[in-house]
Amino acid sequence: MNAGMTNYYYVVAFAIVGGVFGGLLLSVARMLRPRKISKTKLEAYECGMEPFEGNWTQYSARFYVFALVFLIFDVEIAFLYPWGTVFRDFGVTSLIEMFVFIGVLLLGLVYAWKKGVLKWL
Amino acid sequence: MSGQLLAFWALSFVILSGALYIVMTKNIMHAVFMHLLTMSMIAAVYGLLHADFMAAMQVLIYAGAVTAMVVFALMLTKSQSRPDGAGIAVDNQQRGASFLTAAGFLAVVIYVLVPQKWAVHEAAPVVKSDVAAMGAIIFKSYILPFEVISVILLAALIGVIVLARKED
Numbered sequence: 001m002n003a004g005m006t007n008y009y010y011v012v013a014f015a016i017v018g019g020v021f022g023g024l025l026l027s028v029a030r031m032l033r034p035r036k037i038s039k040t041k042l043e044a045y046e047c048g049m050e051p052f053e054g055n056w057t058q059y060s061a062r063f064y065v066f067a068l069v070f071l072i073f074d075v076e077i078a079f080l081y082p083w084g085t086v087f088r089d090f091g092v093t094s095l096i097e098m099f100v101f102i103g104v105l106l107l108g109l110v111y112a113w114k115k116g117v118l119k120w121l
Numbered sequence: 122m123s124g125q126l127l128a129f130w131a132l133s134f135v136i137l138s139g140a141l142y143i144v145m146t147k148n149i150m151h152a153v154f155m156h157l158l159t160m161s162m163i164a165a166v167y168g169l170l171h172a173d174f175m176a177a178m179q180v181l182i183y184a185g186a187v188t189a190m191v192v193f194a195l196m197l198t199k200s201q202s203r204p205d206g207a208g209i210a211v212d213n214q215q216r217g218a219s220f221l222t223a224a225g226f227l228a229v230v231i232y233v234l235v236p237q238k239w240a241v242h243e244a245a246p247v248v249k250s251d252v253a254a255m256g257a258i259i260f261k262s263y264i265l266p267f268e269v270i271s272v273i274l275l276a277a278l279i280g281v282i283v284l285a286r287k288e289d
Contacts (some may be wrong), residue, residue, distance in 0.1 A: 010124075011128050062285060063196065063197075064285065065281055065285045068190065068278075070190075071189075076271075077181060081178075082252050082256030082259055101267065101268060105271055109278075111282060
């Protein structure tokens, strides 16, 4: 076993201590706290207006676009990691490459903007 | 047993229990959060294998973006839970057929994998950081494919907008 392998004992120890510590605190709190459930306590808000419908309402499909646009730019971020490691060596060339890459994606963002899908309802 | 192996077994236990919970829970929101946990633990397995880039991507894309997308997708759907709070039905009449299918698949996997003689070779020296090597390859030899990726992502982006506009 080399030195690199033994380092994982720290990871395991960290996971065990973290799990036991968190579980211990939660179970102590569970034993100590009073347990009186009433209908009012289970409502979404403690005070203010009483909710008049279920908490699961159907959202407009427009919001899904935000999630998908986020996903696409998240994938773009994935390419910034390897780019960041070689940027110092490759200099301006890689800078231009990345600007072209992001520029093409920004076209899509501009298209979305112009089509008005980014407008919050 | 090395710490790495120990950590692997611990992580596998969490991953498999999380995946089981996703398909067995009656509360679909709990399933999403367990999906988040499962994906993060898979990232930890990548970390164990010294694949730090894969671990980062697993967290960034699967644990982050895909889970967020599933949450948004759930918000679009009608509530599946019944008014009495009983949750969604996770069982139906096709239980026997699905059990047979799963058992058959398991039999095939065992039939193929168990007689296999796995070649074990000496562990290759761990490269300090594979991200730099990958960056050098992408930004020196494969510039055109890299730029084409942006066009593919652009196509996906425009497709999303066109489809979403149609809904309105």
